[in-house]
Every structure is written in C-alpha cells, then in structure tokens.
Amino acid sequence: MQIKRIGTAGRAGWMLLGLCVPVVLSAHVTVQPRQSMQGATERYTVRIPSEGDVATVAAELDVPEGVIVEVLQTPIGWTYEVKHAEDRIVSIRWNVDVKPHEFLEVGFVARNPRQGTQIVWTLRQVFADGTVTDWTNGPNGLRPTAITELTPRPQQ
Numbered sequence: 001m002q003i004k005r006i007g008t009a010g011r012a013g014w015m016l017l018g019l020c021v022p023v024v025l026s027a028h029v030t031v032q033p034r035q036s037m038q039g040a041t042e043r044y045t046v047r048i049p050s051e052g053d054v055a056t057v058a059a060e061l062d063v064p065e066g067v068i069v070e071v072l073q074t075p076i077g078w079t080y081e082v083k084h085a086e087d088r089i090v091s092i093r094w095n096v097d098v099k100p101h102e103f104l105e106v107g108f109v110a111r112n113p114r115q116g117t118q119i120v121w122t123l124r125q126v127f128a129d130g131t132v133t134d135w136t137n138g139p140n141g142l143r144p145t146a147i148t149e150l151t152p153r154p155q156q
Contacts, residue, residue: 029059029123029135030145038150039114041070048096048125049103055128056098059106062091062122066113073107112150119148 032045050056063069069089074080083091098104112119123135123146136146 028133028145029125031061031121031123031148033148034145035149035151036112036119038116038153039112040153041109041111043107043109044148045105045107046094046123047103047105048094048098050098050100050127052127053100054131055100056096056125057128058093058095058126060091060093060122060124060126063089063110064113064119064121066116067119068111069108070111071109075104075106078106112148114153117150119150121146121148 028049028051030047032047033042036042046059046061048056048059069092072080072082072092077097079095081093081095082089092108094106096104096106120142121136125133125135127133135143137143
C-alpha cells in the first residue's frame with residue numbers, strides 16, 4: 001500500500017476551497033440583520049449578488065404586515081418602484097445592474113412589528129434572461145436568509 005502526502009501547496013488549495021464553498025452556497029439575495037427587537041426602528045440591508053453567469057436586473061422585496069418602511073436608500077444610478085396599501089409601503093423593487101460574480105447592497109429603515117417572534121421577508125431576484133428566483137421559500141421550507149428573528153422589548 002502506498003501513501004501519498006499532500007504538500008504545502010495541496011493543503012493550501014484544500015483550505016482555500018473550504019473557505020470558498022460556504023460563500024458560494026450562501027450567494028443569494030439576503031436581508032440583514034437576522035435578529036432585531038419587537039417595535040424597534042432598524043436599518044436593514046439587502047445584499048443582491050449575481051452568483052452565476054447572468055446579470056441581475058432587479059431585486060423585489062414584499063414588506064410583511066406590521067413592518068413600516070420609513071426611509072429608502074437610493075444609490076446613484078439605481079431606480080426603485082414602491083407599491084402602497086393605504087399609507088404603508090408593501091413592496092419595493094430595486095432596478096439594478098449587478099454583473100455576474102459581483103454584488104451590491106441597498107438599505108432601508110423600518111419599524112418592526114410590536115408583536116411576533118419573526119419577520120419573514122419575501123425576496124425575489126430578477127435576472128437579465130427573464131428568470132425570477134424566489135429566495136424566501138426553499139425546497140425545505142423557509143430559507144433562514146429571509147427571516148429576521150424578533151426578541152421581546154425589555155420591560156420598563
């Protein structure tokens with residue numbers, strides 16, 4: 001039986017691969033932070049990557065009931081569309097040009113619901129070839145990247 005040893009370059013290559021795999025596996029539209037407090041005013045960040053060979057042309061976010069969007073960030077060169085129900089923003093579509101293997105981030109400030117244990121964000125990514133990917137509902141249910149856990153407000 002012959003045993004082959006992996007040299008320093010081989011070990012470095014496997015270590016590098018191990019560091020890259022989680023990034024590739026988590027490359028999709030996400031909302032941060034993943035934890036906040038009931039009733040808090042929070043700055044949320046939407047990360048919009050193009051992990052494949054097709055550019056992303058838009059990201060869509062449906063704002064859950066009880067969340068009140070107060071301010072939207074509009075980076076230079078971007079446009080956005082909002083839909084309202086009564087006086088509340090219920091959806092946002094950022095029109096972007098995210099080239100393959102790049103990402104962009106956009107933010108908004110919102111007030112969290114005063115009750116409940118989580119916010120489930122509905123996220124969709126629109127690609128230049130016309131395909132749309134839902135980043136909320138996965139094959140095993142809700143994806144964790146679309147959920148903000150809510151902790152109770154401290155008693156005063």
